[in-house]
Amino acid sequence: xxxxxxxxxxxELLPPDQIAFQRMLDVIRRNxxxxxxxxxxxxxxxxxxxxxxxSGGETERQVYFVQSTGALEKAGEGLPEMxxxxxxxxxxxxxxxxxxxxxxxxxxxxQMQRVYRGERQQRGRFREFYQCDIDVIGKDALSVRFDAELxxxxxxxxxxxxxxxxxxxxxxxxxxxxxxxxxxxxxxxxQAMVLREVDKLDKxxxxxxxxxxxxxxxxxxxxxVDRILRFVExxxxxxxxxxxxxxxxxxxGEVNDALVAGVAELREVLELVRAMGVPESAYALNLxxxxxxxxxxxxxxxTTLDDYPQIGSICSGGRYEDLASxxxxxxxxxxxxxxxxxxxxxxxxxxxxxxxxxxTVQVLVTQMEAAHLPHCLSxxxxxxxxxxxxxxxxxxxxxxxxxxxADRAGIRFVVVLGDDEIAANKVTVxxxxxxDQFQVDRAELASTLRVELAQPAVRA
Amino acid sequence: xxxxxxxxxxxELLPPDQIAFQRMLDVIRRNxxxxxxxxxxxxxxxxxxxxxxxSGGETERQVYFVQSTGALEKAGEGLPEMxxxxxxxxxxxxxxxxxxxxxxxxxxxxQMQRVYRGERQQRGRFREFYQCDIDVIGKDALSVRFDAELxxxxxxxxxxxxxxxxxxxxxxxxxxxxxxxxxxxxxxxxQAMVLREVDKLDKxxxxxxxxxxxxxxxxxxxxxVDRILRFVExxxxxxxxxxxxxxxxxxxGEVNDALVAGVAELREVLELVRAMGVPESAYALNLxxxxxxxxxxxxxxxTTLDDYPQIGSICSGGRYEDLASxxxxxxxxxxxxxxxxxxxxxxxxxxxxxxxxxxTVQVLVTQMEAAHLPHCLSxxxxxxxxxxxxxxxxxxxxxxxxxxxADRAGIRFVVVLGDDEIAANKVTVxxxxxxDQFQVDRAELASTLRVELAQPAVRA
Numbered sequence: 032x033x034x035x036x037x038x039x040x041x042x043e044l045l046p047p048d049q050i051a052f053q054r055m056l057d058v059i060r061r062n063x064x065x066x067x068x069x070x071x072x073x074x075x076x077x078x079x080x081x082x083x084x085x086s087g088g089e090t091e092r093q094v095y096f097v098q099s100t101g102a103l104e105k106a107g108e109g110l111p112e113m114x115x116x117x118x119x120x121x122x123x124x125x126x127x128x129x130x131x132x133x134x135x136x137x138x139x140x141x142q143m144q145r146v147y148r149g150e151r152q153q154r155g156r157f158r159e160f161y162q163c164d165i166d167v168i169g170k171d172a173l174s175v176r177f178d179a180e181l182x183x184x185x186x187x188x189x190x191x192x193x194x195x196x197x198x199x200x201x202x203x204x205x206x207x208x209x210x211x212x213x214x215x216x217x218x219x220x221x222q223a224m225v226l227r228e229v230d231k232l233d234k235x236x237x238x239x240x241x242x243x244x245x246x247x248x249x250x251x252x253x254x255x256v257d258r259i260l261r262f263v264e265x266x267x268x269x270x271x272x273x274x275x276x277x278x279x280x281x282x283x284g285e286v287n288d289a290l291v292a293g294v295a296e297l298r299e300v301l302e303l304v305r306a307m308g309v310p311e312s313a314y315a316l317n318l319x320x321x322x323x324x325x326x327x328x329x330x331x332x333x334t335t336l337d338d339y340p341q342i343g344s345i346c347s348g349g350r351y352e353d354l355a356s357x358x359x360x361x362x363x364x365x366x367x368x369x370x371x372x373x374x375x376x377x378x379x380x381x382x383x384x385x386x387x388x389x390x391t392v393q394v395l396v397t398q399m400e401a402a403h404l405p406h407c408l409s410x411x412x413x414x415x416x417x418x419x420x421x422x423x424x425x426x427x428x429x430x431x432x433x434x435x436x437a438d439r440a441g442i443r444f445v446v447v448l449g450d451d452e453i454a455a456n457k458v459t460v461x462x463x464x465x466x467d468q469f470q471v472d473r474a475e476l477a478s479t480l481r482v483e484l485a486q487p488a489v490r491a
Numbered sequence: 492x493x494x495x496x497x498x499x500x501x502x503e504l505l506p507p508d509q510i511a512f513q514r515m516l517d518v519i520r521r522n523x524x525x526x527x528x529x530x531x532x533x534x535x536x537x538x539x540x541x542x543x544x545x546s547g548g549e550t551e552r553q554v555y556f557v558q559s560t561g562a563l564e565k566a567g568e569g570l571p572e573m574x575x576x577x578x579x580x581x582x583x584x585x586x587x588x589x590x591x592x593x594x595x596x597x598x599x600x601x602q603m604q605r606v607y608r609g610e611r612q613q614r615g616r617f618r619e620f621y622q623c624d625i626d627v628i629g630k631d632a633l634s635v636r637f638d639a640e641l642x643x644x645x646x647x648x649x650x651x652x653x654x655x656x657x658x659x660x661x662x663x664x665x666x667x668x669x670x671x672x673x674x675x676x677x678x679x680x681x682q683a684m685v686l687r688e689v690d691k692l693d694k695x696x697x698x699x700x701x702x703x704x705x706x707x708x709x710x711x712x713x714x715x716v717d718r719i720l721r722f723v724e725x726x727x728x729x730x731x732x733x734x735x736x737x738x739x740x741x742x743x744g745e746v747n748d749a750l751v752a753g754v755a756e757l758r759e760v761l762e763l764v765r766a767m768g769v770p771e772s773a774y775a776l777n778l779x780x781x782x783x784x785x786x787x788x789x790x791x792x793x794t795t796l797d798d799y800p801q802i803g804s805i806c807s808g809g810r811y812e813d814l815a816s817x818x819x820x821x822x823x824x825x826x827x828x829x830x831x832x833x834x835x836x837x838x839x840x841x842x843x844x845x846x847x848x849x850x851t852v853q854v855l856v857t858q859m860e861a862a863h864l865p866h867c868l869s870x871x872x873x874x875x876x877x878x879x880x881x882x883x884x885x886x887x888x889x890x891x892x893x894x895x896x897a898d899r900a901g902i903r904f905v906v907v908l909g910d911d912e913i914a915a916n917k918v919t920v921x922x923x924x925x926x927d928q929f930q931v932d933r934a935e936l937a938s939t940l941r942v943e944l945a946q947p948a949v950r951a
Contacts, residue, residue: 033544035818037534038573043586045593046529046600053530064851065875066880070509074501074619075535075575075605076555086492095536096563097555097575097607113498115535115557126503129495133505135896139882145535149559159534176864176885187875306865308872339945358495389526392527404636405766411769415525415647422527422599427635436595 166367206293626827666753
C-alpha cells in the first residue's frame with residue numbers, strides 16, 4: 032500500500048475551494064477578453080536551449096528538467112533536452128518570435144497557465160502556480176498609450192473579483208533613472224544598490240538608510256540622499272495631485288532628458304487611464320516602485336490591497352524594450368502585467384477573505400423511492416435544458432439525509448417529488464439559502480427558479 | 492540567436508484556433524457542470540512511487556520524469572522523485588484516497604487538464620494533450636444507475652459541440668465474459684486474445700478470423716466461432732431493438748450468471764438513458780466494444796462520429812471495480828468517461844470540420860485621429876460595461892487598414908467615430924458579418940448591438 036500524497040510545494044484544492052479558484056480564473060479570463068486580449072496556451076515543456084537562453088544562475092537552479100524513461104537511461108553529459116516553463120514571458124517571447132509572420136501587431140495576448148519553479152520549501156511558496164498574464168507586443172515600436180490600457184484591465188479584474196479596495200501604483204523607469212542621475216547616481220548597478228537600501232526604509236527607518244548611503248560604501252552627499260528619500264516617499268493622493276507632482280518634478284531646476292521623457296510618459300498614461308473611466312481612487316503615483324531593473328524600461332505597475340498591504344503586490348508588470356532578442360532580429364517592444372493567482376488565492380484564504388463557496392450545482396433533485404427515478408430524471412433534464420446545473424440523487428435514501436447533503440455541498444435549491452407531487456404534476460422546492468419552501472407546477476419550475484436566482488442574495 | 496521552436500509532439504495553436512479550442516473546453520466544462528460534476532485539478536507532477544504503482548513496463552516507458560537542477564546534480568540510482576501524470580485516472584485515485592474523509596460519496600468530479608506521454612513521434616500523436624474526464628466514485632458500492640448518467644452527459648456535450656451526428660455505443664463486460672464462457676472461452680487472457688483476433692474482422696474479413704480461431708493456436712469449435720462472430724457483429728438499430736436483443740441473449744438456452752447479470756445491467760442502463768431524454772438515434776448496443784479488459788468490469792462506452800468512423804472513438808470509458816486499491820483499503824467502485832480533446836481537435840481540423848473562427852473580440856473601436864482617443868476610450872468603456880469584448884485602435888492609421896485588421900481578425904462590429912459623429916454624439920457601426928452599416932445615438936449603441944447579436948447568424 033502506497034501512501035497517497037502530493038509533492039511538496041503544490042496547492043491542491045478540495046472541490047469547494049476549487050470552485051472558488053475556478054471562479055477567479057473565469058473573472059480574470061472574462062475581463063482579459065473584454066479588453067480585446069486573445070488567448071494563447073503554450074506547452075508546459077520547452078526545449079532547454081530555448082528556455083534557458085535568458086536565465087542566469089539563479090533561475091537555472093530553479094528549473095525543472097523533463098526526461099522520458101528512455102532519455103534517463105542514456106543520460107549523458109549536458110542538460111536534459113526539455114524543461115518546464117518557469118514563467119509565461121519566455122514562452123511568449125518564443126511564441127511571438129516563432130509565429131511572427133502569422134500574428135497581427137500590436138499583438139495582444141492573454142495566457143493563464145501554471146508555471147514551475149524549484150523553490151525552497153516554505154509555507155506560502157509554491158513550486159507549481161498559476162500565472163495570469165496579458166501583454167501587448169509591438170513590432171519595431173509600441174506607443175506609450177498601450178501602457179494606459181493595462182491599469183484599466185487591472186481595475187476591471189480586481190473590481191469584479193471583489194476582494195476589497197486596491198490601488199494600482201505607477202512609476203516610470205526613465206523618470207527614476209533621470210532623477211538618480213541628477214543626484215549623481217548614474218551607474219545603473221549603483222542605482223539598483225541604492226534602491227535596495229531604500230527598500231529598507233520601512234524596516235530600518237530613515238536614519239539607518241541615510242547613514243548607509245552617506246557612509247563609506249556609497250559615499251553620497253547628504254543633500255542628495257535627502258532628495259532621494261523625499262523622492263521615493265512620493266505617493267499621489269488624487270489625479271490632480273499626481274499631475275501636479277509630475278509638473279513639479281519636470282520644473283525642478285536643471286532636469287535631464289530622461290526625467291523629462293519619463294514625466295511626459297507618466298502624464299500621458301495617467302490622463303488616458305482617467306479617460307478609460309478608472310476612478311482616481313484606484314490609481315496613484317508611487318515613486319518607490321522599481322520592479323526588475325534590468326528588464327523594465329518605462330512604465331512600471333504594482334497593485335496592492337488597501338487593507339492588506341502585507342500581502343504585497345497582487346498584480347505587477349511594466350514596459351520592456353525588446354521581448355525576444357534571443358530568438359529574432361525583429362525589435363519587439365511590449366508592456367504587460369501578471370497575476371500570480373495561486374499565491375493570491377492562498378493568501379486570501381489565509382486572511383479569511385474568501386467567502387463561503389456556493390456550489391456549481393444549483394439544484395438537487397431528491398428521490399424518495401426507486402420507482403420515482405425516471406420521473407426525477409426527466410424533471411432534471413428539463414432543468415438542465417433551461418440552463419440549471421442539476422444533480423439527481425440516484426439512489427433513494429432518507430430525505431433528511433439528502434437535504435443534509437445539499438446543505439453541506441452548498442447546493443441552493445432542493446426539489447422534492449413525492450407521490451402527491453407526481454400525481455398533481457407539481458414539485459416542491461426548498462430554497463436552502465432563503466430557508467423558504469414553495470410548490471409550483473412542474474412546467475413553471477425553471478422560470479420560477481430563474482426569478483428566485485435574480486433576487487438579491489440576502490439571507491432571509 | 493536561438494531558433495524559436497517547440498518540442499516535438501505538442502500542439503501549439505495560433506489565436507483563432509486557440510479560441511476555437513477554448514470554446515470546446517468551455518462547452519465541455521459547462522455540460523459537465525450541468526450534470527452536477529464538481530471541478531478538480533491536480534498538480535502536473537506526482538511523486539514517482541505514487542504514480543507508478545499501477546503501471547506495467549509499457550506505461551513506465553512512456554513516463555516523463557521531472558528533476559530540479561539540484562536533483563540532477565546528485566542523481567543517484569533509482570527513479571527521479573517526480574514524474575508528469577500520464578492520465579487523469581491515477582491522479583484521481585490518489586486524490587480520492589488522500590482526501591477520502593473530506594469528500595462526499597458518491598463523489599462526482601470532472602477534471603480537464605493536460606497529460607504527458609513519451610509517445611513515439613508520429614503525425615497526430617501527441618506527447619502533451621488535454622483529457623476531459625468525469626467519474627462518479629462510490630464508497631463500498633455504486634449503483635449501476637450511475638452508469639446511465641454518463642451517456643446523457645456525452646449526449647449533451649457532443650450535441651452542443653455541434654460536430655455532426657454521433658452514436659454512443661454501449662456494451663457490458665459481464666455480458667461479454669458470460670457469453671465467452673458459454674462458448675468455452677473461460678480464461679480471461681484467452682478471451683482477450685480472441686477479442687484481439689475479432690478486432691481484425693474489418694481488415695482481414697470473417698474467413699481469416701474464423702480460420703485463426705479454429706486453427707492450431709486457439710482450437711475453438713467451429714460453431715462456437717460462428718456464434719462469437721455473430722455476437723460481436725450485433726448493433727442495435729433502435730431502443731426497442733436493443734432491449735429485444737438483450738432479451739434474446741438472456742433466453743438463449745442455458746445461460747450463465749455473468750451473462751444474466753450483464754444483460755440486466757445493460758437493460759437498466761438503456762431504460763434510464765431513455766428516461767433522461769437521450770434520443771434513441773444517439774445510442775446503440777454494440778457487442779464488439781471491449782475497452783481495457785483488465786480494468787473495466789461492467790458497462791463500457793465508446794462514441795463515434797457517424798460520418799467519420801475513421802476518427803475512432805471520441806469519448807470512451809466504463810465501469811470499474813475499485814479505483815484506488817493501491818492507496819487505500821476502502822473499496823471505491825466507479826464509472827467514468829474521457830474525451831481526448833487535443834487529438835479530437837486536431838482530427839476535426841484535419842477533416843475540415845472546424846468552422847471559421849469568430850474572434851473573442853466583438854467590437855473594434857477605430858480611431859481617425861489622435862485627438863479622438865479619449866472619446867474612443869470612453870465609448871469602449873461603455874461597451875465593456877455592457878458586456879461587449881471591445882478592442883480600441885490605440886494608434887490612428889488609415890481607416891481602411893483598421894477595417895482590414897478587423898476583417899482578418901474575425902471581429903464582427905467596427906465602430907467609427909469621426910468629427911461629425913462626435914459632434915452629434917452618434918456612432919457609425921459597420922457589421923462585417925452582415926455587410927451592413929448604420930448610425931445610432933451613442934447612448935443606444937450597446938442595446939443596438941445586443942439586438943444585432945440576437946439575430947440569427949445568417950450572412951446577408
